[in-house]
Amino acid sequence: MCVPVCPVDNRPASGLSVWARYWTETGPKLRVYYIMRLSRFFLPTLKETPADAKIVSHQLMLRAGMVRQESAGIYSWLPLGFRVLKKVEQIVREEQDRAGAVEMLMPTIQPAELWRESGRYDAYGDEMLRIRDRHDREMLYGPTNEEMLTSIFANFCRSYKEVPKLLYHIQWKFRDETRPRFGVMRGREFLMKDAYSFDLTKEDAIKSYNRMFVAYLNTFARMGLKAFPMKAETGPIGGDLSHEFIILAENGESEVFCHRDLLDLPAPGLDVDFDGDLQEIVNERTALYAATEDVHDEAAFAAVPDDKKVSARGIEVGQVFYFGTKYSEPMKARVTHPDMGEVPVHMGSYGIGVSRIVGGLIEAFNDDAGIIWPRSVAPFDVGILNMRPGDEPTDQACETIYQQLKKAGLDPLYDDTKDRAGAKFSKMDLIGLPDQIIVGPRGLKEGTVEVKDRASGERQDLSPQDAVAEIIKRHQQEII
């Protein structure tokens, strides 16, 4: 049995569900998997670029049949897009868990009451979608959850022994932007991971801040993204310490300035001890100049050597805040300490734009033919292209390859359609699966199939067995 394993923590690599593991370990030796045929899947691709989409990620998401716009800034996630969204979400979840954060789930709809307590009900303005229920009670579709979680904490936690606490959830949010744009990158409805920390003192709160800071570096690295922490404005969330995590992209929404050496720092790695001292890792990433345009300091930037100056455009994919007692004070989230008496807890909040990242990934990984997914987030791991459906040996070869890949823990998509070869190639390139296995009577006569690497375009003829082994090898290497 050949199961790709993460070299760092020995977990099975990708796509191997609990059930699959159960069966491969305990079940019958001859396990047959359901074959996901393209003819059965739902993949409404477009040959032409929709007129409304202006940036490449939005165009490709529509063309690849990942999303459909329902209203300005509101999207349905079609099966292909949904798979990527889930992959991104799962990486975020795993790294939150690894950092010691605890997952929960709060509702999308919140009572206005909560926001009156913090004073933000009026302050938030038209960006907040306000609604009334049948009893004429004022409700809102949550743009964020500081109030709700602070209230939960205040309700249950009274003692200094209850802290530190670090809780997160991954939930849909709504901000009624005046001008949604860039597809899912700046929608009104968006999926976000938001974490909230509760600590006794500012000093402790910084430790929580550092946990998230380091977790973020690993999170983005696992998706193949280079995200750089930059000093940032605290905005309506408030507070006095904040970093945005930025990926560089031509279509980035904001201008950023930083020291070139920052771009070369590797991710801390998945073996970081999150209960240990993380300050050094954070210091290393914050020592060099890096700021978004809002807080850009020309004088400080001038001190950076000319050949190290980088000014570029970037997409914000995450942000971390420390804001002290801004919410705990008015909402009475206090704990009692033997020496300090009753004190409001020091808080921070930590967001990652999950749905936004899907767009960001495409901005980072595309070419003229379409999307090029990093293996960790690809909707399927590999595409199997049948060049002559109906031809017995070809069908048989495709299905065998499918079963073998599936058995190895990979998730293939089998193009069994009767489309012409050109259409199949184009479609597969468009949706960007990292690897393709092209199976036709012509090659099979010679005992070979063709393995194509989407990113490099490189192709090689291999026996079906070697092709499967090659694909599995590539996926093992991908994991950080």
Place this chain on the structure above:
RNA sequence: CGGGGAGUGGCGCAGCUUGGUAGCGCAUCUGGUUUGGGACCAGAGGGUCGCAGGUUCAAAUCCUGUCUCCCCGACCA
């Protein structure tokens, strides 16, 4: 929220100035020829021209209002 643009078969567009039978490409369906980089021939189906008023014998076309979407800016994960 300021400024600009656009709504016509599923998608991309023409028609509007100068009112008169709604058109093209792609996609779809049928038949045939093709068959390893988004084929070809022949035929077919599919549109209350965003919506509501108005002008007129007659409105996709002119007038008024309204809704929606997109772009630039201000604002934000």
